[in-house]
Amino acid sequence: SKAANEAQPANGGAPASAFRDQPLVNEIYTADPSAHVFDGKIYIYPSHDIETPTPDDDLGNQYAMRDYRVLSMDKVGGKVTVGPVALDVKDVPWASQQMWAPDAAYKDGTYYLYFPARDKSKDKNGLGAFRIGVATSKSPMGPFVAEKDPIPDSFSMDPAVFTDDDGTAYMYFGGIWGGQLQRWATGKYDPNGSDTDLMKDDQPALSGKVVKMNPDMKTFAESPRDAVILGEDGKPVLGGDHERRFFEASWVFKKDGKYYYTYSTGDTHFLNYAIGTSPYGPFKYAGHILKPVQGWTTHHSIIQHDGKWWLFYADTQLSNKNHLRNVKVTELTFNPDGSIQTIDPMKA
Ligand code: FUB
Secondary structure (H helix, E strand, O other), rough: OOOOOHHHHHOOOHHHHHHHOOOOOOOEEEEEEEEEEEEEEEEEEEEEOOOOOOOOOOOOOOOOOOEEEEEOOOOOOOOEEEEEEEEEEOOOOOOOOOOOOOEEEEEEOEOOOOOOOOEOOOOOOOOEEEEEEEEOOOOOOOOOOOOOOOOOOOOOOOOEEEEOOHHHHHHEEEOOHHHHHHHHHHHHOOOOOOOOOOOOOOOOOOEEEEEEEEOOOOOEOOOEEEEOOEEEOEOEOOOOOOOOOOEEEEEEEEEEOOEEEEEEOOOOOOOOEEEEEOOOOOOEEEEEEEEEOOOOOOOOEEEEEEEEEEEEEEEEEOOOOOOOEEEEEEEEEOOOOEEEEEEOOOOO
């Protein structure tokens, strides 16, 4: 395994000293960290990146992950435990490949793992449609047992489940390009649809989705709605506005009664936030949380623990390869007006 503090990765990325934060683990590659506090302890549900001969493409075929492993730690800065395999694609009856960014939730003694994967259909590229599955366990570390079918009416990827103060859970999901959200623009899947976006730069951008979950935490209570991001002018952000429009990696948290909708801008590599007064939005664009990391993707989660707010994110410090990432954590600072201080992951 590669030491987190080595001066210079073998294949020529930035030296360790150039990064604001160091990888949380270096014995496996991890990305898309969804952190939660269960029983006072921090659990991270990341993607488990693996080597593949598949070259980088716009569909993200190089992200060929096959299983999940959960990380845990008592507090930020404490020892990080890497759990055993918590769910393997071979044990998910409906899934063919690509176990992408997961999330987790807890209710009434059961832990729920939400995960996207391609189903067994074939699109114009010979690849399955992304669906979202759910698996359960009595332990936050798993192993998790998957339902036989994906969540009915689920589509696209990057699920993030937020539970409001009244106990109602909402799933935020979706991503354009390889995440296929653009193929669902009419409400029905088009297997021959665009591999990127709708190519309508002067029209409102595609929105990520939000849907209320049923109390069973395994099914949707309604049809998914658009989580609309509004610009400062009160109008929806446009498709051509690549520094502000939604790409993937939804994450929602609540602070001082406001709902923070946070997401990645994909090809411009920012983590952004927008603020609303309802879990359904609309959310008013408020700025960047994180400037671009080393590596193409950026994907995160935000939690409060020990009286501080923490941003979990990932970059490619250990490998300098887009598909072999490592998760990190850094403190997030709010201004008195509720705005977030933008973080630069690279030291100046
Ligand atoms: O890790 C695979 C995909 O890349 C995730 O689902 C996206 O959010 C991006 O990080």
